[in-house]
Amino acid sequence: MADKKIEIKDLTLVFGKDKNTALKMLDEGFTIQEIRKKTGLAVGVNNISIDIEEGEMFVIVGLSGSGKSSLIRCMNMLNVPTRGELLIDGENIVDYGKDQLRELRRHKVAMVFQHFGLLSHRTVLHNVQFGLEVQNIDETQRKKKALEAIELVGLSGWEDYFPRQLSGGMKQRVGLARALTNEPEILLMDEPFSALDPLIRREMQKELLSIEDYMDKTIVFITHDMNEAFRLGDRVALLKDGELIQVGKPRDFFENPANDYVEAFIEDVDKSRILRVKTIMNKPEIVAVKGQNREEVVRKLSDAELEYCYVTDNKGNLIGYVELEKLMNNQMETIDKFIETNYKEINRNAFLSDVWTKLSESDVEVAVTDKRNRLRGIISHEDVAKALS
Ligand SMILES: Nc1ncnc2c1ncn2[C@@H]1O[C@H](COP(=O)(O)OP(=O)(O)OP(=O)(O)O)[C@@H](O)[C@H]1O
Ligand SMILES: [Mg+2]
Missing domain, CATH: 3.40.50.300 (P-loop containing nucleotide triphosphate hydrolases)
Incomplete structure (x- = not known):
């Protein structure tokens, strides 16, 4: 699992002078509309906790006034959180x-x-x-x-x-x-x-x-x-009235919408054109490396009950795949002679609508790579069908 880059913990942001009154009212269960009415104080962020992982493309979405700018501006302390912590690489920047x-x-x-x-x-x-x-x-x-x-x-x-x-x-x-x-x-x-x-x-x-x-x-x-x-x-957080309504991969919003508000929000979206391969793909169970011992790969594939696996060089760049059947019953030391290159690959940022043809032309799962040709995952016909259903 990737490391946490940003950790937002129970974060609340109040605009205005008498911030403690607003905090107290929040704790007593008043809504932010009631607080605004009674005190004139604006609550931009209401008790949000989110972890953002290293290398992630994290999107915050919500209607105007939902607190998006309020929250992102806490991440470089342009806004100073009223309560809670904001950790970057494990350090609470609120204390900086x-x-x-x-x-x-x-x-x-x-x-x-x-x-x-x-x-x-x-x-x-x-x-x-x-x-x-x-x-x-x-x-x-x-x-x-x-x-x-x-x-x-x-x-x-x-x-x-x-x-x-x-x-x-x-x-x-x-x-x-x-x-x-x-x-x-x-x-x-x-x-x-x-x-x-x-x-x-x-x-x-x-x-x-x-x-x-x-x-x-x-x-x-x-x-x-x-x-x-x-x-x-890669993941999306939906805000409303300063609160986090749902956070997850795009597919999570379709498969498990948190409530009616989320359902209404996603109603008109064409999934095949917005869901990216990277949010659907799986991590390959086994990846072989060029020069790897043939018997070792045979054993691993048999143990995992797999018929093939992808092969990379020692930098993680995709070079092909090997099939269990062809690796068995011979005297070769390494897998190198058996590496097949007639696979299909797709960039991890492609949309599901782009991956269909490749899947239909391929006997094995399609390899998912990044711009530097590193193997990032694999994707199958079933994965795509399930995501779009
Ligand atoms: N500097 C400020 N002083 C007082 N209230 C503020 C301030 N900035 C934002 N707010 C209030 O905080 C709430 C959230 O505003 P914010 O700007 O974070 O919303 P947003 O989601 O970025 O909206 P938009 O899509 O319009 O940019 C709103 O009610 C807004 O009026
Ligand atoms: Mg804004």
């Missing part, structure tokens, strides 16, 4: 002093905003470099890092343009590139694509998934669009 917070924001957590936040009198290159300048990083190094980030978001060639010369989607790419220059471990994105028109938005979703696939960063992404949430999220 000024210097620790500065370090956190510079090196660990970066934020991308909805309205780009670009400086209009600076070129793309200089906007992207901005965060590095404040850190006194020398110019050659700065430029190198900025150009890398610009390439990663698909803006090479636009370095010398000014923001006013760019489309909305391009401006958001600049914002994203700027957030990436510090090589943050965690990327916080508060409705970054909401201002974009639908086509550009789809393009940006794809781009983000591909960046995520490549870099394996922990990303917390906010949206009020359920389709966007399910398209992007």
Whole structure:
């Protein structure tokens, strides 16, 4: 199991002066509407607990005013939680002093905003470099890092343009590139694509998934669009009135909706176009490694009652599969002569609608890989059928 990157524990956030009154009223069972009416205090987050895993694309979704921004802004202490803990890599950042917070924001957590936040009198290159300048990083190094980030978001060639010369989607790419220059471990994105028109938005979703696939960063992404949430999220948290209504993989919302509110929320979603392979796939029970002892693999496959397994090199890159029947009854030392390469593979971010044809052309389960060709899982016809039923 992956490590916990962010742990949110019993977190409550109250806006206004007399925060203790609001806390007391919450404990006595008043609703946040009643609290607002009686005291004028706003409760942005009401007793939320969530763990976010390293490398996860975690999406927070909910209607306007449900507390999404309030919560994500606690993750870099732009909002100071009124009660509860917020741990990053096991450290409670609520206890951090000024210097620790500065370090956190510079090196660990970066934020991308909805309205780009670009400086209009600076070129793309200089906007992207901005965060590095404040850190006194020398110019050659700065430029190198900025150009890398610009390439990663698909803006090479636009370095010398000014923001006013760019489309909305391009401006958001600049914002994203700027957030990436510090090589943050965690990327916080508060409705970054909401201002974009639908086509550009789809393009940006794809781009983000591909960046995520490549870099394996922990990303917390906010949206009020359920389709966007399910398209992007490894896991999704649905908020309402500052409370967590349900958290889980996209498929969990369809298979076990927590209540009527969730059911209404997901009613019009076309599952095959939003569920991604990665949220349905299984971990292979056995993976053989090139050069591995033949008899050992035979034994493992027999014990697990499997007819075949996938094979990777020693870096986890997929190279093929071996079948039990062919491995048995011969004198070879290793499995290498028996590795078959006529398998089908699919990227882990593909949608279920894309995997159907591959499954029908393949006798064995389809291998799920990432952009670097590492084997991440396997997926079968039954898995997909079950998820869509
Ligand atoms: N700075 C603030 N001062 C007082 N109340 C606030 C503040 N920020 C947010 N709130 C209140 O907290 C609640 C949650 O707001 P929040 O901005 O977190 O919602 P949201 O889910 O991000 O909504 P949207 O989709 O519109 O961005 C709302 O009732 C809002 O009025
Ligand atoms: Mg918001």
